[in-house]
Amino acid sequence: MDVKMIKKDFPVLNDNSLVYLDTAASSLKPIQVANKVNEYYLESGVNVHRGVYNLSYKTTELYENSRQIIADFIGAKFEEVIFTRGASASLNLVASSYGMDNIVEGDEIIVSELEHHSSVLPWMNVAKKKKAKLVYVPLTSEGRITVENFKKVITKKTKVVALNYVSNVMGYIAPVKEIIKIAHDFGAVVSVDAAQAVPHKAVDVKELDCDFLSFSAHKMCGPSGIGILYGKLDLLNNMEPIEFGGDMNDNVDLFEVSYKDSPYRFETGTPPIAQVIGFGEAVKYLENIGLDNILEHEFMLKEYVVNKMKQIKGITIYNESSDTGIIAFNIDGVHPHDAVTYFDGDNISMRAGHHCAQLIIKWLKVPATLRASFYLYNTIEDCDKFIESVKKARDFFTEVGF
């Protein structure tokens, strides 16, 4: 993997002083994706599915071709790939449709403290409305979800398991394949939050055998405002839509309507056309580089940085054994919001806060953390600049009296 060449694809990185370590929030966008989005706006701009004229037909083809690219990318069927606003919307769709129609009083829904709010809150809502019970997988001392601990909480009452594949704070890869197998033995359905997984590792939904899987384009070199819900076709075709309107119906009578099959029954209204087309291009871009190469690269950077950081006094790392490119840490005695301003001064973009994951921040017993996340365009030089800045920041805050 030639990172120097890859960097050239990202126009914002023409500014050589910028060290971008906030990919876990949103990745940067390569020129190929920007051009593809622009191509739609400059050479088309028309609606999809509606026009009988040539331009609309061509644009619809381009749009649906993206769905096929994404389906192939995750090993799904075309009909199993639903376009949504993003991972949050996908996770909500599962809870609002499947959850609301299948969960009854006394049922159990398994989640974890390692979840993003968008993974756990939709189920908290279902649990409250249906008088079902939210059950948390106990985390290991490192903060991991394990098969062993999962076995402690799964019961015959478990109807849904909603877990992340990769944590956006700790960077751990959860053993979802094994978990899914056990959940199925108990008759539960599994919804996987793969927002931090699909951008960083090869994911095959048939191999995982997950029932639902959600992710966003903006974390994987694609546009914002577009994401995917994958679902098994027999589940999807038996689920009620949660939004009603144009394009999602077959026949409309005065008091009755029939819905289209998946994916269209869940896609009412004019979709984000440019974003879908751009997403397809982003997937092609990542496939060209190879997901295995990407994970290997970001993990290598993470190991490099963690090893150096461990030698710096006054730094606490919360996830030394992170499986991906995510490092959660703090400068001792310095609130992350103070620290992040220092890094910003060195043109290092990083996240400080609780990363939409208050449960794991509370589990860590800290007010908030810093988070550095590495991706395919980050270099060893970025790591060195970052480590240098960490040292200087620690010294600065000591000096001013923290």
Added chain:
Amino acid sequence: MNNLEALYRQVIMDHYKNPRNKGLVNDEKYKTVHIKNPSCGDDITIQSLIDNGSIKDVRHEGTGCSICCSSASVLSETLIGKTVVEANQITQTYLNMLSNKEYDEEVELEDAIAYQGVRKFPARVKCASISWKAFEETLKEE
């Protein structure tokens, strides 16, 4: 290089390390306003005792960065003993100063003037404003 010295002034660090008027009281005569910034976790409560048109006492409690916590302390020290009119004027001046709007430089901001440097760090303006916004809410109900 960083020009962070302009942000972490001595006055600010002093109030951060040795906060004045910290800790809430259980007294119904105090008005309590709680503000939270869920994106960064700043969480501040300001209690004010207003009697006969003047600020008799201000208490604060919360968690957050140094800029956020120190400014609650500075606020309390600056505003105790002021009339409601003066306190309002100081609050508006301070908030305008932070958000780069026009403000009356004649108004005596006391230690709160130390936060002038925050303007150069737009991402931190929220941190320095949160306590003052909470106090502003108190006055709105007056």
